[in-house]
Amino acid sequence: MIFSEDQLDELRKFECLDFQSTVSFKDGCIDDFIKSKYWPVAVQEDMIVRTSQQIKHRSTVIVKAYIDNIFNKNFLDFGCGTAHTAIEASRSCKLSVGYDPVRHQYWTSQEAKASNNCMLFNDFDEVKKNGPYDFILLYDVLDHILPSDIPAAIDNIISVCDSNTIIKCRCHPWTSIHGGHLYEKLNKAYAHLLLSEEQIIEHQTIGTTRIMKPIVTYRKLLSKLNVVSVDPVSIRMSDEVKSILSDNNIINRIKMVTGGDAEWQSSVLPYEYVDYVLRIQ
Numbered sequence: 001m002i003f004s005e006d007q008l009d010e011l012r013k014f015e016c017l018d019f020q021s022t023v024s025f026k027d028g029c030i031d032d033f034i035k036s037k038y039w040p041v042a043v044q045e046d047m048i049v050r051t052s053q054q055i056k057h058r059s060t061v062i063v064k065a066y067i068d069n070i071f072n073k074n075f076l077d078f079g080c081g082t083a084h085t086a087i088e089a090s091r092s093c094k095l096s097v098g099y100d101p102v103r104h105q106y107w108t109s110q111e112a113k114a115s116n117n118c119m120l121f122n123d124f125d126e127v128k129k130n131g132p133y134d135f136i137l138l139y140d141v142l143d144h145i146l147p148s149d150i151p152a153a154i155d156n157i158i159s160v161c162d163s164n165t166i167i168k169c170r171c172h173p174w175t176s177i178h179g180g181h182l183y184e185k186l187n188k189a190y191a192h193l194l195l196s197e198e199q200i201i202e203h204q205t206i207g208t209t210r211i212m213k214p215i216v217t218y219r220k221l222l223s224k225l226n227v228v229s230v231d232p233v234s235i236r237m238s239d240e241v242k243s244i245l246s247d248n249n250i251i252n253r254i255k256m257v258t259g260g261d262a263e264w265q266s267s268v269l270p271y272e273y274v275d276y277v278l279r280i281q
Helices: 005-011 052-066 084-089 110-114 124-129 147-159 197-203 214-221 239-245 248-258 262-268
Strands: 074-078 095-099 118-121 135-139 166-171 225-234 271-280
Touching (some): 074 084, 074 147, 124 147, 214 225, 214 271
Parallel strands (some): 095 118, 135 166
């Protein structure tokens, strides 16, 4: 690992580090070092969504990025969570429907109630009554559904499509730099691939399915749909992140946790997201 000369004295307090030639990790515990200021972040701090204003801004960005020519169209946000995206889309489309099996408290807000063409449901039978939909969005949803429940979710989506429906799906793989969703409490790159189960639970803000081979697994999960395009979105790794991922003991620890090999690791760790455009068969 690479550090400046003025950092080395302070680094010597970490028992997990070896200073034989270059700084590297020993086989022992590295948890304290992961939590230190020397470990690179998973997400730039100004990109972490914490406030209601930031949530609203993100929903505007999502609508602009994922929903094209929505005027006079019907839109479904599948797995809508707080429903900010469904509400934002309602400003442009004919009908915006948000569906989530868990009702969020924001659904009763004044903003949600003020949108005349936005409806929010936790009963999919109600969603069906307003279909079919021209656009369906699954934004960071698939990775937070139990694998056993995904086939039923896909069947529900298909049931509200017609031949013209466009489905856009953004996946957020467990193997990505922030795929463990720890960053609101512990904003450290790939920490979820290195920490113990107890520590992951302590810092995790949302449950995530641990998909180790994202491209292969997503292809199977989405096999009932026609894939129009797939776009693995790779991060630009900083020198600090590259340095950590080149350390043999870090590599071995990730391999131990994930059951991966060197080829697997180099192929999936750079993926931040995987974007799909889909249609029904």
